[in-house]
Amino acid sequence: MNAFDSLTGALAALLILPGGLALMLIGLIYEWANRKLIARLQNRLGPRWFQPLADVIKLLAKQSIVPAAAHPTLFALLPMIALASVLTSALALPMLGLAPAYAFPGDLIVTVCLLSLLTLCLSLAGFGTDSSFGLVGAMRALMQLFSYEAPFLLALLGPAAAAGSWQIDVIMRYAEANPWMLFTQPLGFFVAVVGLMAKLEMAPFDAPEAHTEIVSGPLTEYGGRHLALFRLSKDTALVIGLTLVAGLYLGGIADPLTFLVKTLALLVLITGVQALFARLRIDQSTTLWWRYVMILLLVQWLVMMVSRG
Amino acid sequence: MNTLNLPERWRDAVETVKRWSRINSPWALHFNSGSCNGCDIELLATLTPRFDLERLGVKLQASPRQADILICTGPVTRLARERLLRVYEQMPSPKYVIALGACAVSGGVFQGCYNVVGRVDAVLPVDVYVPGCPPRPEAIIDGMVKLLAQLQAGEKEKPG
DSSP: OOHHHHHHHHHHHHHTSSSHHHHHHHHHHHHHHHHHHHHHHTTOOOOOTTHHHHHHHHHHHSOOOOOTTSOHHHHHHHHHHHHHHHHHHTTTSOGGGSOOSSOOTTHHHHHHHHHHHHHHHHHHHHHHTTOHHHHHHHHHHHHHHHHHHHHHHHHHHHHHHHHTOSOHHHHHHHHHHSSOHHHHSHHHHHHHHHHHHHHTTOGGGOGGGOHHHHTTGGGTTOOHHHHHHHHHHHHHHHHHHHHHHHHHHTTOOOSHHHHHHHHHHHHHHHHHHHHHOOOOOHHHHHHIIIIIIHHHHHHHHHHHHHHHO | OOOSOOOHHHHHHHHHHHHHHHHHOOEEEEEESSOOSHHHHHHHHHTSTTTOGGGGTOEEOSSGGGOSEEEEESOEEHHHHHHHHHHHHHSOSSOEEEEESHHHHHOGGGTTOTTEEESGGGTSOOSEEEOSSSOOHHHHHHHHHHHHHHHHTTTTOOOO
16 A cells, blocks of 8 residues: 555545544434434424434524624634544544544543533633623533533543553453443443533533523524534534443443444433433532532442452 | 635535525524513423424524524514614524514504504514414414425525
Protein backbone atom coordinates (compact mmCIF):
# COMPACT_ATOMS: atom_id res chain seq x y z
CA MET A 1 0.00 0.00 0.00
CA ASN A 2 1.50 3.35 -0.95
CA ALA A 3 1.36 6.55 1.08
CA PHE A 4 -1.62 7.98 -0.84
CA ASP A 5 -3.79 4.90 -0.22
CA SER A 6 -3.07 4.87 3.49
CA LEU A 7 -3.82 8.59 3.71
CA THR A 8 -7.20 8.27 1.95
CA GLY A 9 -7.94 5.22 4.09
CA ALA A 10 -7.23 7.18 7.26
CA LEU A 11 -9.32 10.12 6.04
CA ALA A 12 -12.22 7.83 5.16
CA ALA A 13 -11.99 6.21 8.61
CA LEU A 14 -12.00 9.62 10.28
CA LEU A 15 -14.68 11.34 8.21
CA ILE A 16 -17.06 8.60 7.11
CA LEU A 17 -16.80 5.24 8.89
CA PRO A 18 -16.45 4.71 11.84
CA GLY A 19 -15.73 8.36 12.67
CA GLY A 20 -17.56 11.56 11.71
CA LEU A 21 -20.53 10.97 9.50
CA ALA A 22 -21.42 7.44 10.62
CA LEU A 23 -21.14 8.48 14.26
CA MET A 24 -23.52 11.41 13.78
CA LEU A 25 -26.02 9.24 11.89
CA ILE A 26 -25.96 6.60 14.64
CA GLY A 27 -26.42 9.43 17.13
CA LEU A 28 -29.55 10.60 15.28
CA ILE A 29 -30.94 7.06 15.16
CA TYR A 30 -30.28 6.57 18.88
CA GLU A 31 -32.00 9.88 19.61
CA TRP A 32 -35.01 8.63 17.69
CA ALA A 33 -34.98 5.34 19.63
CA ASN A 34 -34.87 7.30 22.86
CA ARG A 35 -37.72 9.65 21.90
CA LYS A 36 -39.87 6.86 20.46
CA LEU A 37 -39.45 4.69 23.54
CA ILE A 38 -40.37 7.57 25.84
CA ALA A 39 -43.41 8.30 23.68
CA ARG A 40 -44.54 4.67 23.87
CA LEU A 41 -44.01 4.66 27.65
CA GLN A 42 -46.23 7.75 27.83
CA ASN A 43 -48.87 6.03 25.67
CA ARG A 44 -48.19 8.24 22.64
CA LEU A 45 -47.35 7.31 19.05
CA GLY A 46 -44.10 9.24 19.07
CA PRO A 47 -41.92 10.64 16.28
CA ARG A 48 -41.27 8.99 12.92
CA TRP A 49 -37.91 7.31 12.37
CA PHE A 50 -36.41 10.20 10.38
CA GLN A 51 -37.50 12.88 12.85
CA PRO A 52 -34.06 13.80 14.28
CA LEU A 53 -32.58 13.95 10.76
CA ALA A 54 -35.38 16.28 9.57
CA ASP A 55 -34.88 18.43 12.68
CA VAL A 56 -31.16 18.81 12.04
CA ILE A 57 -31.51 19.55 8.31
CA LYS A 58 -34.23 22.10 9.01
CA LEU A 59 -32.09 23.83 11.61
CA LEU A 60 -29.10 23.85 9.26
CA ALA A 61 -31.19 25.47 6.52
CA LYS A 62 -32.65 28.20 8.73
CA GLN A 63 -31.52 31.75 9.00
CA SER A 64 -28.88 32.16 11.70
CA ILE A 65 -29.29 35.09 14.05
CA VAL A 66 -26.43 36.23 16.28
CA PRO A 67 -27.76 38.26 19.22
CA ALA A 68 -26.37 41.79 19.40
CA ALA A 69 -25.06 41.20 22.93
CA ALA A 70 -23.15 38.03 22.03
CA HIS A 71 -19.56 37.88 20.82
CA PRO A 72 -20.05 36.80 17.17
CA THR A 73 -16.90 34.66 16.88
CA LEU A 74 -17.41 32.92 20.22
CA PHE A 75 -21.10 32.41 19.45
CA ALA A 76 -20.27 30.55 16.23
CA LEU A 77 -17.16 28.80 17.54
CA LEU A 78 -18.61 27.16 20.68
CA PRO A 79 -20.91 24.66 18.90
CA MET A 80 -18.04 23.71 16.58
CA ILE A 81 -15.67 23.09 19.50
CA ALA A 82 -18.37 21.04 21.22
CA LEU A 83 -18.95 18.84 18.17
CA ALA A 84 -15.22 18.50 17.46
CA SER A 85 -14.39 17.47 21.03
CA VAL A 86 -17.18 14.91 21.15
CA LEU A 87 -16.11 13.43 17.80
CA THR A 88 -12.49 13.34 18.96
CA SER A 89 -13.44 11.44 22.10
CA ALA A 90 -14.61 8.56 19.88
CA LEU A 91 -11.03 7.92 18.66
CA ALA A 92 -10.01 5.69 21.58
CA LEU A 93 -13.30 3.76 21.67
CA PRO A 94 -14.27 0.62 19.72
CA MET A 95 -17.09 2.43 17.87
CA LEU A 96 -19.39 0.03 15.99
CA GLY A 97 -17.31 -2.81 17.45
CA LEU A 98 -14.33 -1.96 15.24
CA ALA A 99 -10.85 -1.55 16.67
CA PRO A 100 -10.21 1.92 18.20
CA ALA A 101 -8.66 4.35 15.74
CA TYR A 102 -6.07 5.78 18.11
CA ALA A 103 -5.42 4.12 21.46
CA PHE A 104 -2.78 5.20 23.95
CA PRO A 105 -2.17 4.65 27.69
CA GLY A 106 -4.43 6.93 29.71
CA ASP A 107 -7.01 7.52 26.96
CA LEU A 108 -9.84 6.79 29.41
CA ILE A 109 -9.16 10.09 31.20
CA VAL A 110 -8.83 11.98 27.92
CA THR A 111 -12.13 10.58 26.63
CA VAL A 112 -14.04 11.60 29.76
CA CYS A 113 -12.44 15.07 29.67
CA LEU A 114 -13.35 15.56 26.00
CA LEU A 115 -16.93 14.59 26.81
CA SER A 116 -16.93 17.20 29.60
CA LEU A 117 -15.84 19.81 27.10
CA LEU A 118 -19.36 19.57 25.62
CA THR A 119 -20.88 20.65 28.95
CA LEU A 120 -18.29 23.38 29.27
CA CYS A 121 -19.07 24.71 25.77
CA LEU A 122 -22.79 24.61 26.58
CA SER A 123 -22.37 26.66 29.73
CA LEU A 124 -20.01 29.10 28.03
CA ALA A 125 -22.70 29.51 25.37
CA GLY A 126 -25.14 30.34 28.15
CA PHE A 127 -22.77 32.85 29.77
CA GLY A 128 -21.84 34.42 26.44
CA THR A 129 -25.26 35.34 25.11
CA ASP A 130 -26.16 37.84 27.84
CA SER A 131 -29.54 36.29 28.49
CA SER A 132 -30.70 35.79 32.06
CA PHE A 133 -32.19 32.38 31.23
CA GLY A 134 -28.91 31.36 29.62
CA LEU A 135 -27.02 32.57 32.67
CA VAL A 136 -29.14 30.55 35.12
CA GLY A 137 -28.95 27.50 32.85
CA ALA A 138 -25.16 27.80 32.56
CA MET A 139 -24.78 28.08 36.35
CA ARG A 140 -26.91 24.96 36.79
CA ALA A 141 -24.97 23.05 34.12
CA LEU A 142 -21.65 23.86 35.81
CA MET A 143 -23.05 23.08 39.26
CA GLN A 144 -24.18 19.71 38.01
CA LEU A 145 -20.84 19.10 36.31
CA PHE A 146 -19.05 19.62 39.63
CA SER A 147 -21.47 17.20 41.29
CA TYR A 148 -21.37 14.23 38.93
CA GLU A 149 -17.96 14.50 37.30
CA ALA A 150 -15.86 13.07 40.13
CA PRO A 151 -18.19 10.15 40.96
CA PHE A 152 -18.63 9.34 37.25
CA LEU A 153 -14.89 9.29 36.68
CA LEU A 154 -14.34 7.15 39.82
CA ALA A 155 -17.01 4.74 38.61
CA LEU A 156 -15.20 4.37 35.27
CA LEU A 157 -11.89 3.93 37.07
CA GLY A 158 -13.27 0.82 38.84
CA PRO A 159 -12.90 -1.41 35.76
CA ALA A 160 -9.62 0.33 35.01
CA ALA A 161 -8.29 -0.66 38.41
CA ALA A 162 -9.51 -4.21 37.92
CA ALA A 163 -7.78 -4.45 34.54
CA GLY A 164 -4.69 -2.63 35.77
CA SER A 165 -4.66 -0.19 32.84
CA TRP A 166 -6.03 3.24 31.92
CA GLN A 167 -6.27 2.34 28.25
CA ILE A 168 -9.87 1.69 27.13
CA ASP A 169 -8.77 -0.92 24.61
CA VAL A 170 -6.92 -2.97 27.26
CA ILE A 171 -9.78 -2.64 29.79
CA MET A 172 -12.29 -3.86 27.22
CA ARG A 173 -10.14 -6.88 26.34
CA TYR A 174 -9.91 -7.65 30.05
CA ALA A 175 -13.69 -7.25 30.33
CA GLU A 176 -14.25 -9.74 27.50
CA ALA A 177 -12.00 -12.36 29.14
CA ASN A 178 -13.49 -12.04 32.64
CA PRO A 179 -17.00 -12.09 34.18
CA TRP A 180 -19.01 -8.94 33.44
CA MET A 181 -18.09 -6.12 35.77
CA LEU A 182 -21.81 -5.39 36.09
CA PHE A 183 -21.79 -8.36 38.53
CA THR A 184 -18.40 -7.90 40.15
CA GLN A 185 -18.85 -4.12 40.65
CA PRO A 186 -22.64 -3.56 40.75
CA LEU A 187 -22.42 -0.27 42.67
CA GLY A 188 -19.92 1.10 40.14
CA PHE A 189 -22.26 0.14 37.30
CA PHE A 190 -25.16 1.91 38.99
CA VAL A 191 -23.10 5.08 39.43
CA ALA A 192 -21.76 4.93 35.87
CA VAL A 193 -25.28 4.66 34.41
CA VAL A 194 -26.68 7.49 36.53
CA GLY A 195 -23.55 9.54 35.82
CA LEU A 196 -24.05 9.02 32.10
CA MET A 197 -27.62 10.30 32.41
CA ALA A 198 -26.37 13.38 34.27
CA LYS A 199 -23.67 13.93 31.65
CA LEU A 200 -26.26 13.82 28.86
CA GLU A 201 -28.62 16.03 30.90
CA MET A 202 -31.40 13.44 30.69
CA ALA A 203 -34.67 13.59 32.62
CA PRO A 204 -33.95 13.54 36.34
CA PHE A 205 -30.90 15.71 35.69
CA ASP A 206 -32.32 18.13 33.12
CA ALA A 207 -32.41 21.13 35.46
CA PRO A 208 -29.91 23.06 33.25
CA GLU A 209 -32.44 23.25 30.41
CA ALA A 210 -35.69 23.03 32.33
CA HIS A 211 -38.19 24.13 29.69
CA THR A 212 -40.88 24.98 32.21
CA GLU A 213 -38.63 27.33 34.17
CA ILE A 214 -35.80 28.80 32.15
CA VAL A 215 -36.86 28.54 28.46
CA SER A 216 -34.00 26.40 27.05
CA GLY A 217 -31.28 27.19 29.55
CA PRO A 218 -27.88 27.87 27.98
CA LEU A 219 -29.27 27.41 24.45
CA THR A 220 -32.04 30.01 24.81
CA GLU A 221 -30.48 32.39 22.28
CA TYR A 222 -29.28 29.63 19.96
CA GLY A 223 -31.16 28.78 16.79
CA GLY A 224 -30.47 27.70 13.26
CA ARG A 225 -27.21 25.98 12.38
CA HIS A 226 -25.53 26.69 15.72
CA LEU A 227 -28.30 24.85 17.54
CA ALA A 228 -28.05 22.03 14.98
CA LEU A 229 -24.37 21.53 15.82
CA PHE A 230 -25.14 21.43 19.55
CA ARG A 231 -27.88 18.86 18.95
CA LEU A 232 -25.56 16.74 16.82
CA SER A 233 -22.87 16.83 19.47
CA LYS A 234 -25.36 15.82 22.17
CA ASP A 235 -26.56 12.88 20.06
CA THR A 236 -22.99 11.79 19.35
CA ALA A 237 -22.16 12.08 23.04
CA LEU A 238 -25.09 9.76 23.74
CA VAL A 239 -23.63 7.02 21.51
CA ILE A 240 -20.12 7.51 22.88
CA GLY A 241 -21.26 7.44 26.51
CA LEU A 242 -23.30 4.29 25.88
CA THR A 243 -20.32 2.62 24.19
CA LEU A 244 -18.03 3.57 27.05
CA VAL A 245 -20.26 2.29 29.87
CA ALA A 246 -21.45 -0.79 27.95
CA GLY A 247 -17.88 -1.68 26.99
CA LEU A 248 -16.49 -1.34 30.48
CA TYR A 249 -19.32 -2.88 32.50
CA LEU A 250 -21.15 -5.23 30.09
CA GLY A 251 -18.18 -7.35 29.08
CA GLY A 252 -16.50 -5.43 26.28
CA ILE A 253 -17.46 -4.74 22.67
CA ALA A 254 -15.87 -7.12 20.19
CA ASP A 255 -17.97 -6.90 17.00
CA PRO A 256 -20.79 -4.79 15.48
CA LEU A 257 -23.50 -7.14 16.75
CA THR A 258 -22.45 -6.95 20.41
CA PHE A 259 -22.07 -3.18 19.95
CA LEU A 260 -25.70 -2.89 18.83
CA VAL A 261 -27.12 -5.29 21.41
CA LYS A 262 -25.22 -3.91 24.41
CA THR A 263 -25.58 -0.19 23.68
CA LEU A 264 -29.28 -0.56 22.81
CA ALA A 265 -29.92 -2.57 25.98
CA LEU A 266 -28.26 0.19 27.98
CA LEU A 267 -30.29 2.81 26.08
CA VAL A 268 -33.53 1.01 26.96
CA LEU A 269 -32.49 0.95 30.63
CA ILE A 270 -31.62 4.65 30.62
CA THR A 271 -34.82 5.61 28.78
CA GLY A 272 -36.90 3.69 31.30
CA VAL A 273 -35.28 5.56 34.17
CA GLN A 274 -35.71 8.82 32.24
CA ALA A 275 -39.45 8.25 31.81
CA LEU A 276 -39.86 7.15 35.42
CA PHE A 277 -38.40 10.09 37.33
CA ALA A 278 -39.32 13.75 37.53
CA ARG A 279 -36.75 16.51 37.34
CA LEU A 280 -34.51 17.00 40.38
CA ARG A 281 -33.93 20.49 41.68
CA ILE A 282 -30.32 21.53 41.36
CA ASP A 283 -29.70 21.31 45.13
CA GLN A 284 -31.36 17.89 45.20
CA SER A 285 -29.08 16.53 42.51
CA THR A 286 -25.99 17.95 44.22
CA THR A 287 -27.11 16.31 47.47
CA LEU A 288 -27.74 13.04 45.65
CA TRP A 289 -24.24 12.97 44.18
CA TRP A 290 -22.17 14.08 47.14
CA ARG A 291 -24.18 12.60 50.03
CA TYR A 292 -25.35 9.26 48.66
CA VAL A 293 -23.65 8.26 45.41
CA MET A 294 -20.19 9.15 46.62
CA ILE A 295 -20.68 6.94 49.72
CA LEU A 296 -21.78 4.05 47.47
CA LEU A 297 -18.65 4.48 45.38
CA LEU A 298 -16.37 4.58 48.41
CA VAL A 299 -17.97 1.33 49.64
CA GLN A 300 -17.34 -0.17 46.21
CA TRP A 301 -13.69 0.86 46.25
CA LEU A 302 -13.26 -0.40 49.84
CA VAL A 303 -14.64 -3.81 48.85
CA MET A 304 -12.34 -3.90 45.82
CA MET A 305 -9.27 -3.04 47.88
CA VAL A 306 -10.09 -5.56 50.63
CA SER A 307 -10.83 -8.35 48.17
CA ARG A 308 -7.58 -7.71 46.33
CA GLY A 309 -5.69 -7.92 49.61
CA MET B 1 -29.41 34.42 -1.36
CA ASN B 2 -27.75 31.72 -3.46
CA THR B 3 -24.06 32.22 -2.86
CA LEU B 4 -23.11 28.91 -4.43
CA ASN B 5 -23.19 28.81 -8.19
CA LEU B 6 -24.72 25.34 -8.49
CA PRO B 7 -26.29 23.86 -11.61
CA GLU B 8 -30.07 24.13 -11.78
CA ARG B 9 -30.72 20.44 -11.07
CA TRP B 10 -28.56 20.44 -7.91
CA ARG B 11 -30.18 23.61 -6.63
CA ASP B 12 -33.61 22.02 -7.10
CA ALA B 13 -32.48 18.94 -5.21
CA VAL B 14 -31.21 21.05 -2.31
CA GLU B 15 -34.49 22.99 -2.27
CA THR B 16 -36.46 19.71 -2.19
CA VAL B 17 -34.46 18.43 0.79
CA LYS B 18 -34.89 21.76 2.59
CA ARG B 19 -38.63 21.77 1.98
CA TRP B 20 -38.93 18.14 3.12
CA SER B 21 -37.14 18.90 6.38
CA ARG B 22 -39.23 22.04 6.94
CA ILE B 23 -42.49 20.13 6.50
CA ASN B 24 -41.41 17.28 8.73
CA SER B 25 -40.08 19.32 11.62
CA PRO B 26 -42.35 22.28 12.39
CA TRP B 27 -41.45 23.51 15.86
CA ALA B 28 -44.14 25.65 17.41
CA LEU B 29 -44.11 28.60 19.74
CA HIS B 30 -47.21 29.62 21.64
CA PHE B 31 -47.96 33.29 22.31
CA ASN B 32 -50.98 34.65 24.11
CA SER B 33 -51.59 38.20 22.92
CA GLY B 34 -54.66 38.83 25.05
CA SER B 35 -56.68 35.65 24.94
CA CYS B 36 -59.19 34.59 27.63
CA ASN B 37 -57.17 31.33 28.09
CA GLY B 38 -59.80 29.17 26.40
CA CYS B 39 -57.74 28.66 23.25
CA ASP B 40 -54.57 28.18 25.31
CA ILE B 41 -56.13 25.32 27.23
CA GLU B 42 -57.26 23.70 23.99
CA LEU B 43 -53.77 24.12 22.52
CA LEU B 44 -52.26 22.41 25.56
CA ALA B 45 -54.85 19.66 25.23
CA THR B 46 -53.64 19.19 21.65
CA LEU B 47 -50.15 18.46 22.93
CA THR B 48 -51.28 15.74 25.35
CA PRO B 49 -50.67 12.03 24.64
CA ARG B 50 -54.23 11.58 23.34
CA PHE B 51 -53.55 13.73 20.26
CA ASP B 52 -49.71 13.63 20.30
CA LEU B 53 -48.49 16.20 17.80
CA GLU B 54 -44.98 14.75 17.98
CA ARG B 55 -45.98 12.19 15.36
CA LEU B 56 -46.14 15.12 12.91
CA GLY B 57 -42.79 16.34 14.19
CA VAL B 58 -44.31 19.24 16.10
CA LYS B 59 -42.46 20.19 19.25
CA LEU B 60 -43.45 23.06 21.50
CA GLN B 61 -40.37 25.24 21.89
CA ALA B 62 -40.01 27.77 24.66
CA SER B 63 -37.53 30.04 22.84
CA PRO B 64 -38.55 32.04 19.74
CA ARG B 65 -35.04 31.51 18.35
CA GLN B 66 -35.81 27.82 17.90
CA ALA B 67 -39.37 28.05 16.59
CA ASP B 68 -40.77 27.88 13.05
CA ILE B 69 -44.46 28.43 13.66
CA LEU B 70 -45.90 31.13 15.91
CA ILE B 71 -49.29 30.06 17.26
CA CYS B 72 -51.01 33.21 18.37
CA THR B 73 -54.16 33.16 20.52
CA GLY B 74 -56.50 36.02 21.31
CA PRO B 75 -56.97 39.55 20.00
CA VAL B 76 -53.88 41.74 20.06
CA THR B 77 -54.08 44.20 22.94
CA ARG B 78 -52.24 47.51 22.88
CA LEU B 79 -49.78 46.22 25.49
CA ALA B 80 -49.18 42.88 23.77
CA ARG B 81 -48.65 44.36 20.30
CA GLU B 82 -45.05 45.37 20.93
CA ARG B 83 -44.21 42.03 22.59
CA LEU B 84 -45.83 40.07 19.80
CA LEU B 85 -43.80 41.94 17.21
CA ARG B 86 -40.61 41.44 19.19
CA VAL B 87 -41.23 37.70 19.57
CA TYR B 88 -41.97 37.43 15.85
CA GLU B 89 -38.80 39.30 14.93
CA GLN B 90 -36.71 37.04 17.18
CA MET B 91 -37.73 34.02 15.13
CA PRO B 92 -35.33 33.07 12.33
CA SER B 93 -36.96 32.85 8.89
CA PRO B 94 -38.59 30.96 7.24
CA LYS B 95 -41.34 31.46 9.81
CA TYR B 96 -45.12 31.05 9.75
CA VAL B 97 -48.01 32.30 11.85
CA ILE B 98 -51.19 30.51 12.85
CA ALA B 99 -54.04 32.64 14.26
CA LEU B 100 -55.90 30.43 16.72
CA GLY B 101 -59.48 31.08 17.78
CA ALA B 102 -62.25 33.50 16.89
CA CYS B 103 -60.57 36.48 18.57
CA ALA B 104 -57.27 35.98 16.74
CA VAL B 105 -59.11 35.56 13.44
CA SER B 106 -61.50 38.52 13.72
CA GLY B 107 -61.16 40.20 17.12
CA GLY B 108 -64.20 38.28 18.36
CA VAL B 109 -66.09 39.71 21.30
CA PHE B 110 -63.20 42.05 22.04
CA GLN B 111 -63.55 43.86 18.72
CA GLY B 112 -63.67 47.62 19.20
CA CYS B 113 -62.54 47.55 22.83
CA TYR B 114 -60.53 50.60 23.88
CA ASN B 115 -57.51 48.45 24.79
CA VAL B 116 -57.45 46.21 21.72
CA VAL B 117 -55.59 46.83 18.46
CA GLY B 118 -57.58 44.16 16.65
CA ARG B 119 -57.11 40.76 15.07
CA VAL B 120 -53.70 39.17 14.63
CA ASP B 121 -53.31 39.94 10.93
CA ALA B 122 -53.52 43.64 11.73
CA VAL B 123 -50.05 43.19 13.21
CA LEU B 124 -48.45 40.13 11.58
CA PRO B 125 -48.77 38.27 8.26
CA VAL B 126 -50.93 35.24 9.12
CA ASP B 127 -50.66 32.00 7.14
CA VAL B 128 -53.47 29.90 8.59
CA TYR B 129 -56.66 30.90 10.42
CA VAL B 130 -58.23 28.39 12.82
CA PRO B 131 -61.69 29.65 13.89
CA GLY B 132 -63.64 28.42 16.90
CA CYS B 133 -64.37 29.57 20.42
CA PRO B 134 -62.26 27.74 21.40
CA PRO B 135 -61.21 25.51 18.47
CA ARG B 136 -61.15 21.81 19.32
CA PRO B 137 -57.81 19.97 19.23
CA GLU B 138 -58.89 18.28 15.99
CA ALA B 139 -59.36 21.72 14.41
CA ILE B 140 -55.91 22.82 15.59
CA ILE B 141 -54.30 19.68 14.12
CA ASP B 142 -56.27 20.31 10.89
CA GLY B 143 -54.93 23.86 10.74
CA MET B 144 -51.40 22.60 11.27
CA VAL B 145 -51.77 20.00 8.53
CA LYS B 146 -53.19 22.66 6.16
CA LEU B 147 -50.14 24.83 6.77
CA LEU B 148 -47.83 21.88 6.05
CA ALA B 149 -49.81 21.10 2.88
CA GLN B 150 -49.30 24.70 1.72
CA LEU B 151 -45.59 24.32 2.33
CA GLN B 152 -45.62 21.07 0.37
CA ALA B 153 -47.34 22.76 -2.56
CA GLY B 154 -44.69 25.48 -2.49
CA GLU B 155 -47.26 28.24 -1.96
CA LYS B 156 -45.47 29.70 1.02
CA GLU B 157 -41.98 30.16 -0.35
CA LYS B 158 -40.48 33.10 1.46
CA PRO B 159 -37.02 34.52 1.14
CA GLY B 160 -34.67 33.36 3.84
